[in-house]
Amino acid sequence: MSRIVFWVILIIVVGFAIRAKLRAAIRRAETHVPPPRPAAQSTAVIENMTSCAHCGLHFPASEAVRAEGQDYCSPAHAAKLNN
Ligand SMILES: [Zn+2]
Incomplete structure (x- = not known):
């Protein structure tokens, strides 16, 4: 038992x-x-910003229209300053 x-x-x-x-x-x-993936963080691109000399709009410097040493948001604003 x-x-x-x-x-x-x-x-x-x-x-x-x-x-x-x-x-x-x-x-x-x-x-x-799971640990955060470093690849996801490295894909973010930090880009410099600039402002339009005519209207003051802030936008990426790579999209700037440059005229007379100043940045503009569009060819139209670059042309307005010249006139
Ligand atoms: Zn502008």
Whole structure:
């Protein structure tokens, strides 16, 4: 009789140990946050901004129309200053 009680207790203890291990593994998997991808950050391009000498609009310097050493938002504004 005591052998049966020993095996039942052993099976229950092993069952609880396995359940505890599985719960810990599931908790670890749920709380695991993947590290931010450095590639996503490196794709952002920082561009210089400038303002139109005529209307004051701010825009990327690569889109500027340059005339007489000043930046303009469009050829129309560059032409207005000349007239
Ligand atoms: Zn302008």
